[in-house]
Amino acid sequence: MSQPNFTGLAGGLSLLGLLVASPAVLGQGLGNSPYSRLGLGDASLNSGGVRQMAMGGIGVAAPNSVNVNEINPALLYYTTRTTFEGGYSGQFKTLRNNVSRQRTGSANLGYLALAVPINRRWAGAIGLKPYSAVDYESTTVDNSVAGDPNAQVEKQYKGSGGLAEAYMSHAVRVAKGLTAGVSVGYVFGSIDQEAGTRVGTSATSLELTNRDIYQQHIHYSDFAFRAGAHYRGKFNDKLNYNVGGTYSFRSNLNGERSLSLIRQTYEGLQTSLTALEVDATGRAQVPALTQLGISLDDNRSWSVSLEGTRQQWSQFRAFGEQGGSSGIPLSDTYRVAVGGELTPDVSSVDSYFKRVTYRAGLSVAQLPYRPGGNTLYDRAVSWGFAFPLPTATPLDATTISLAFMYGQRGNTNTLQLADGTLERNVKEDYVRMQLGVTLNNRWFIKRRIQ
Numbered sequence: 001m002s003q004p005n006f007t008g009l010a011g012g013l014s015l016l017g018l019l020v021a022s023p024a025v026l027g028q029g030l031g032n033s034p035y036s037r038l039g040l041g042d043a044s045l046n047s048g049g050v051r052q053m054a055m056g057g058i059g060v061a062a063p064n065s066v067n068v069n070e071i072n073p074a075l076l077y078y079t080t081r082t083t084f085e086g087g088y089s090g091q092f093k094t095l096r097n098n099v100s101r102q103r104t105g106s107a108n109l110g111y112l113a114l115a116v117p118i119n120r121r122w123a124g125a126i127g128l129k130p131y132s133a134v135d136y137e138s139t140t141v142d143n144s145v146a147g148d149p150n151a152q153v154e155k156q157y158k159g160s161g162g163l164a165e166a167y168m169s170h171a172v173r174v175a176k177g178l179t180a181g182v183s184v185g186y187v188f189g190s191i192d193q194e195a196g197t198r199v200g201t202s203a204t205s206l207e208l209t210n211r212d213i214y215q216q217h218i219h220y221s222d223f224a225f226r227a228g229a230h231y232r233g234k235f236n237d238k239l240n241y242n243v244g245g246t247y248s249f250r251s252n253l254n255g256e257r258s259l260s261l262i263r264q265t266y267e268g269l270q271t272s273l274t275a276l277e278v279d280a281t282g283r284a285q286v287p288a289l290t291q292l293g294i295s296l297d298d299n300r301s302w303s304v305s306l307e308g309t310r311q312q313w314s315q316f317r318a319f320g321e322q323g324g325s326s327g328i329p330l331s332d333t334y335r336v337a338v339g340g341e342l343t344p345d346v347s348s349v350d351s352y353f354k355r356v357t358y359r360a361g362l363s364v365a366q367l368p369y370r371p372g373g374n375t376l377y378d379r380a381v382s383w384g385f386a387f388p389l390p391t392a393t394p395l396d397a398t399t400i401s402l403a404f405m406y407g408q409r410g411n412t413n414t415l416q417l418a419d420g421t422l423e424r425n426v427k428e429d430y431v432r433m434q435l436g437v438t439l440n441n442r443w444f445i446k447r448r449i450q
Contacts, residue, residue, distance in 0.1 A: 031093050031104035034136050034426045035410070038369055039316050039324050041134035041162055041191065045289055046071055046226065046248055049111055049129075050087045050436030054384025054403035055339030056361020058305040060293035061230065061244030066386075066399060067438055068113040068125060071291070072228040072246050073181030076123040076171035079115045081397075081440040086112045093430035098412050110434060116443075121173040126166075133162035134191050141206070152206045156196040163189035163220055163253075177233050183226040187253055190219045193325060198266075210271070213262040216325055218318075220253040220284060240297050242305075248289035250315075255282050257319060282319035287312040304340035309333075313368035330368040337363035339382065357386035359403070367409060371423055380407030384434075394442075401436040 036042040048071040052059040059071040068085045069075040090107035113127035142153045167185035174180050196213040200206030230244040259277035264270055289311045297303035312332045318324035339361025348354035360383045367376040384403035392398065410427045 031091055031106055031430075032095060032102065032135060032137055033093075033133075033428065034095070034138055035367065035369060035428075036134045036136050037157060037159055037193075037326050038328060039132075039313065039318070039326075039330055040220075040284060040286070041132040041159075043132045044130045045132075045286075045311070046246065046291065049085060049113065050384070050401040050403045050434045051341075051359070051386070053405060053432070053434050054359035054361065054382055054401070055305065055341060056337040056363040056380070056382045057335075058293060058295075058307045058337050058339040058361060060228075060246055060291045060305075060307055061242040061295045062293070062297075062303055062305045063230070063232065063242060066397075066440060067401075067436075068115045068127070070113055070125060070127055070129065070167070070169060070183070072230060072244050073125075073169040073183040073226065074171050074179040074228040074230040074244065074246075076115055076125050076169055076181055077121075077173055077179040077230075079117050079123045079125075081117065082443045083115045083441075084113070084439045085115075085436060086110075087434050087436040090433045091430055093428050095426055095428055096412060097424040097426050098414055099424065123171050125169045127169075128164060128166050131163040131165040131187050131189070134159045134193070135162075150201070152200045154198050154200075154206055156194075156211075158194040158196075159192065161189060161191040163187055163191075165224065171228075177231055179230050181228045181230075183228075185224040185226070186221070187224050187251065188221040190217065192217050208266050210266060211264045213264065215260045215262055216257065218255050218257045218325075220255045222251065222253040224251045224286075225249045238298055240299055242295040242297070243293075244295075245290070245292045247291075250288045251286040253284040253286060255284055255319065256280070257282060280319075283317075284319070284324070285315065285317040287315040301344065301346060302340065302342045304338070306338050307336070309335040309337075309365075316368075328369065331366075331370045333366045333368050335363065335365035337361060339363075341386075352390070355388055359384045359386070363407075371425060374413070376410050376425070378407060378409035380405050382406075396442070397440040399438040399440075401434075401438065403434040403436070405432040406430070407432075 033042055047057055048059045051067040059069055063075050063078040065078050065080045068083050087110035089110035092105035095102045111129040113125060115125035117123045137158045139156045165185040165187050167183050169183040171179055171181035193216045194213055196211050198209045198211040200209050226246055226248045228246040232242050234240050256279045258279060261274040261276055262270060263272045291309045293305055293307035295303055295305035313330040314332050316330050323329045341357050341359040343357045345354040363380050365378045367378060369376060382405045386399050386401045389398040408429050411425050412427045413425045
């Protein structure tokens with residue numbers, strides 16, 4: 001008779017329900033990032049979990065039977081036991097241009113996933129993960145005011161919020177070595193942005209002038225679809241190859257936007273509030289995402305992968321505006337990453353550290369922002385570990401994983417734009433960390449009566 005263990009399922013669904021009720025806690029607020037002002041914010045579309053982060057963000061063609069691989073839904077087929085996984089993320093960063101610097105950071109819940117092998121040819125998963133994050137605050141003062149050499153203009157920009165994706169994925173075995181998968185996600189969340197301005201003149205100093213603030217609130221929600229495929233073959237008995245790819249279809253997220261004009265005194269007291277737009281409907285057109293990868297492994301102790309990603313952010317529109325509310329057109333992006341993992345001896349009895357999995361990776365990505373036509377990059381090195389608990393059995397196992405990433409994006413160049421104004425680029429030096437817990441359990445066991 002088959003007997004299921006529902007303890008993991010109850011805990012997993014409870015946590016998923018909690019996050020669905022409060023998406024604002026998911027992967028957002030990871031420190032001030034001026035680049036999150038663009039588009040929908042810092043997009044983390046289909047970036048994977050703790051295993052993928054430690055290997056440079058790769059995973060499209062790297063099957064694994066321990067972790068939940070939601071990057072490529074076709075790889076869910078390799079889920080041999082019911083698997084629940086959750087990640088907790090943190091980040092520290094230093095922002096600087098050629099005149100100032102700032103340190104910031106935070107931590108929060110990253111993602112949740114539950115995968116279940118349904119039969120020998122079919123597996124499924126549900127989960128919740130970040131889609132994009134908005135978190136920025138910056139202030140600039142311009143002394144070049146026409147007609148008044150002593151005047152100053154202060155501009156302040158603030159933004160917070162982001163989007164999350166609740167998804168359901170399925171994978172099936174199509175033929176020997178060939179699997180296919182689909183994922184349906186529901187994207188939801190809100191973004192709040194402010195743009196404030198105040199002008200000081202020769203007669204009135206900047207600190208004693210009133211401030212005008214344009215406030216925008218947008219709530220997005222709609223479905224997103226992704227398809228994946230994977231093929232696994234052998235060169236010989238000790239060497240396997242994998243080829244995989246995913247395609248995230250273009251999404252049109254339905255949005256409701258409200259705009260307000262707030263006037264404040266120099267002391268910060270509100271004097272008036274004018275509603276410019278209330279619950280106006282529109283859409284955000286998120287471009288398609290293509291991910292391709294290849295990998296090699298020995299089916300036991302090591303694997304190495306190479307991946308490429310392309311997304312046409314030049315096609316992004318929000319409420320009919322190219323580049324969204326920032327008004328800054330975006331450009332297509334490309335990303336290349338290489339990574340791998342090694343477990344010295346999976347069945348070692350003498351040394352626990354031979355059973356630990358060691359991971360590392362490198363990645364280079366273009367940013368969608370091109371100031372003055374110059375390309376900005378995000379370069380990162382990653383590493384991590386997976387620690388299996390000694391209490392593991394063939395039916396039940398727990399793995400604690402750590403992932404670290406050090407990277408730099410942007411630069412500190414000063415550019416002269418076409419209108420003659422100067423723009424200072426911002427460089428981010430960041431350290432990201434993720435703690436993941438993976439629970440594997442074989443739910444259904446046929447008991448035999450002797």
